[in-house]
Amino acid sequence: MPQIVVMGVSGCGKSSVGAALATVLSGEFIDADDYHPQCNIDLMSRGTPLTDNDRVPWLHTLQRLLQAHSKNTPTHYLVVACSALKRSYRETLQTGAADTLFVHLHAPYSVIWDRLVARQGHFAHSDILKSQYEALDLDHPTAATSTTNPTAARDGDGCVATCTDRDEACTDRKGACTDRDWACAGPGINVYPVDVSTLQVCEIVSDVGQCLGQTYGVAING
Ligand SMILES: Nc1ncnc2c1ncn2[C@@H]1O[C@H](COP(=O)(O)OP(=O)(O)O)[C@@H](O)[C@H]1O
Ligand SMILES: O=C(O)[C@H](O)[C@@H](O)[C@H](O)[C@H](O)COP(=O)(O)O
DSSP states (O other): OOEEEEEOSTTSSHHHHHHHHHHHTTOEEEEGGGGSOHHHHHHHHTTOOOOHHHHHHHHHHHHHHHHHHHHTOOSSOEEEEOOOOSHHHHHHHHTTOTTOEEEEEEOOHHHHHHHHHHOOSOSSOGGGHHHHHHHOOOOSOOSOOOTTOHHHHHHHHHHHHHHHHHHHHHHTTTSOOOTTSOEEOSTTOEEEEEEOSSOOHHHHHHHHHHHHHHHHOOOOOO
């Protein structure tokens, strides 16, 4: 069974969805938040965004975990909640774990902002959210494009450039690629976009779980 990385900006629901998805898949769950060095936690607690350099050791730790899982041809899924904001980060995570799939939880800025402000007991300060959207480097289409966020708006246009490629690239894995299937975000990177604006966690898990079930022929629990 492959590795599933649940990705997106801080507050999009990675931990909630990732943990629930691992449960219905009878898989293992890892929260990338638990692998940040203390210096990164200190920065984010103060509302200071991480840089590429800050993220490198953290991403390599996660990459080793994904690689170890992939190499052992496991009989269970590994679900990792990790922001994976940039394409280069996703490529790092997939190094040595080419069968890793990504589920991108996305919503307009205002939706996520409200959730972050309401969230209790997390080290990340809501002030990092703007930088998270700015860092988000998407190369796959998403339905939601926020009018308040120029990065997201640009991604909507980016769909035109990527749709043709992803149709072909998906053929290897599934033989077909529709908007409801795993979208290919470039060679070797498969992304499944989910608009989390209105869906509850259980609905998101059901949606992703069904897609996985169709792709891998494995029934999900619940
Ligand atoms: N689909 C959803 N609908 C409503 N609230 C959600 C949803 N997913 C997560 N939340 C809430 O939003 C907040 C952020 O979710 P969390 O899982 O911590 O996100 P992340 O791990 O991406 O930072 C939490 O308070 C969580 O309960
Ligand atoms: O790359 C980063 O800047 C961080 O990893 C960030 O994306 C992540 O989201 C934080 O760890 C906050 O944690 P939550 O995403 O759980 O809010």
